Amino acid sequence: MSFEQQICDQIPHLRRYATALCGDPGAADDLVQDCLERALRKRHLWRPSGRLRSWLFRMLYRLYINQRTSAPVRKEQPRADAGLDQTVAADQEDHVECQQALEALDQLPTEQRAALLLVALENPGYREAARILGVRVGTLRSRLSRARETLRQERDRPAVRRRTTALKRVK
Amino acid sequence: MISLGNRNAKHAVTDEELSAFADGQLPPHRARRVAAEIRAHPRFADRIYAYWRREAALWRALDPVFQESVPQIEAPRARRWPAAAALIVAALLVTGGALHMAGSGPAPARFADMVLQAYMQPARASGEVSGPRLFSGLGLQPLSQKQLKLAGREITEYRYHDAGSNRLALYEMDHHTAIQDGWFHVMSDKSVPLVRWQQGGKSYLLVGDMELAELTRTAMAMQQKMGSPRVAPEKTVPGPTGSPSSTPANGAPAPQGAGTARSTRPAPAGNNF
Numbered sequence: 001m002s003f004e005q006q007i008c009d010q011i012p013h014l015r016r017y018a019t020a021l022c023g024d025p026g027a028a029d030d031l032v033q034d035c036l037e038r039a040l041r042k043r044h045l046w047r048p049s050g051r052l053r054s055w056l057f058r059m060l061y062r063l064y065i066n067q068r069t070s071a072p073v074r075k076e077q078p079r080a081d082a083g084l085d086q087t088v089a090a091d092q093e094d095h096v097e098c099q100q101a102l103e104a105l106d107q108l109p110t111e112q113r114a115a116l117l118l119v120a121l122e123n124p125g126y127r128e129a130a131r132i133l134g135v136r137v138g139t140l141r142s143r144l145s146r147a148r149e150t151l152r153q154e155r156d157r158p159a160v161r162r163r164t165t166a167l168k169r170v171k
Numbered sequence: 172m173i174s175l176g177n178r179n180a181k182h183a184v185t186d187e188e189l190s191a192f193a194d195g196q197l198p199p200h201r202a203r204r205v206a207a208e209i210r211a212h213p214r215f216a217d218r219i220y221a222y223w224r225r226e227a228a229l230w231r232a233l234d235p236v237f238q239e240s241v242p243q244i245e246a247p248r249a250r251r252w253p254a255a256a257a258l259i260v261a262a263l264l265v266t267g268g269a270l271h272m273a274g275s276g277p278a279p280a281r282f283a284d285m286v287l288q289a290y291m292q293p294a295r296a297s298g299e300v301s302g303p304r305l306f307s308g309l310g311l312q313p314l315s316q317k318q319l320k321l322a323g324r325e326i327t328e329y330r331y332h333d334a335g336s337n338r339l340a341l342y343e344m345d346h347h348t349a350i351q352d353g354w355f356h357v358m359s360d361k362s363v364p365l366v367r368w369q370q371g372g373k374s375y376l377l378v379g380d381m382e383l384a385e386l387t388r389t390a391m392a393m394q395q396k397m398g399s400p401r402v403a404p405e406k407t408v409p410g411p412t413g414s415p416s417s418t419p420a421n422g423a424p425a426p427q428g429a430g431t432a433r434s435t436r437p438a439p440a441g442n443n444f
Binding site: 016019020094097098099100101102104105116117119120121125126141142144145146148149151152155156 | 185186187189190191193194196218221222224225226228229230231232233234
């Protein structure tokens with residue numbers, strides 16, 4: 001399979017991960033496009049012996065981090081309606097759970113969210129995930145664990161408290 | 172850390188280990204130990220179930236993004252994403268675009284409009300197409316070759332039929348368009364898809380009654396047939412028709428507008444891969 005075909009195969013994966021990271025389909029599309037363009041420009045740096053998925057995801061993640069750090073005005077703002085535009089199953093209970101999961105995801109620090117989403121959505125091994133995120137396996141394990149605990153505790157919290165903490169204090 | 176009393180106790184299970192166990196990423200000997208702890212302490216199983224359930228919800232929430240097909244580009248200002256996919260297809264053989272100095276030719280859109288008008292005119296099949304544009308091996312049946320003069324520019328039109336009897340035409344202009352780069356430009360907002368590129372000091376535009384992806388593949392094959400421009404930076408090589416042309420260096424910055432309309436937001440800084 002050609003390099004380009006392999007890239008094409010990864011587009012839906014990249015897009016899903018980018019959407020999950022950015023929380024905004026438009027920003028995610030921009031991110032994926034940047035990633036694809038960069039991949040094509042830098043294709044000479046890709047070693048055929050390496051895994052293209054890791055290479056692309058690492059590129060995407062770094063672009064995402066760069067965008068967050070180099071453009072403060074574009075920094076992610078927690079949105080009360082984050083994820084509302086996601087399509088979910090018609091089943092109400094399922095919808096609520098998906099909604100809660102997305103909201104809880106917004107509460108996580110970027111690094112934890114990136115780690116959890118990568119492992120949960122793409123299911124790479126820890127070594128590959130650590131390589132993508134540019135951290136040690138131990139760091140990845142720690143981030144995953146903390147992210148999962150936060151999500152779990154968030155889920156167990158009463159709904160009223162959740163809503164209360166979502167309100168912003170205005171002086 | 173899960174409170175099991177003494178952290179150093181032989182049977183202690185950390186949060187990290189539970190998390191890694193949930194992912195099946197623990198070494199076998201440690202996984203066996205954690206499994207034993209889970210059997211002994213059902214709350215650990217509950218915790219792992221909660222992890223899985225939360226992540227399954229995330230999966231369900233985000234899976235529609237994965238399942239989405241690439242929407243069609245309906246207008247030049249359509250989302251960049253569909254164009255990104257088109258760009259990937261179109262840039263299979265990207266020559267490493269680099270913006271040159273602006274040329275003296277018409278604007279790309281103008282060039283496209285001109286040839287589109289010519290393409291819509293009925294053509295008389297003569298079967299005469301000169302050697303370099305026969306593209307043997309691509310399954311194209313030559314129909315005709317014609318010199319056109321559009322807006323004062325000499326343009327050569329080559330018409331073909333492909334294996335599926337779809338008609339297509341290649342237009343060759345002895346000038347660069349005003350914007351010069353080494354990219355394929357996909358123009359799907361026209362009534363028929365167009366692919367434009369530049370090579371060897373000339374501009375080419377391929378039009379065809381077929382899917383954009385198929386047309387793009389054909390364009391790339393044609394570009395290959397006419398000579399690969401991928402060479403080391405700074406070198407000057409003969410173009411497909413023998414004229415010298417400076418080839419863009421691989422890895423050069425992508426041209427603005429390549430493939431689609433680009434947003435004007437600044438590119439992220441740093442981090443070369």
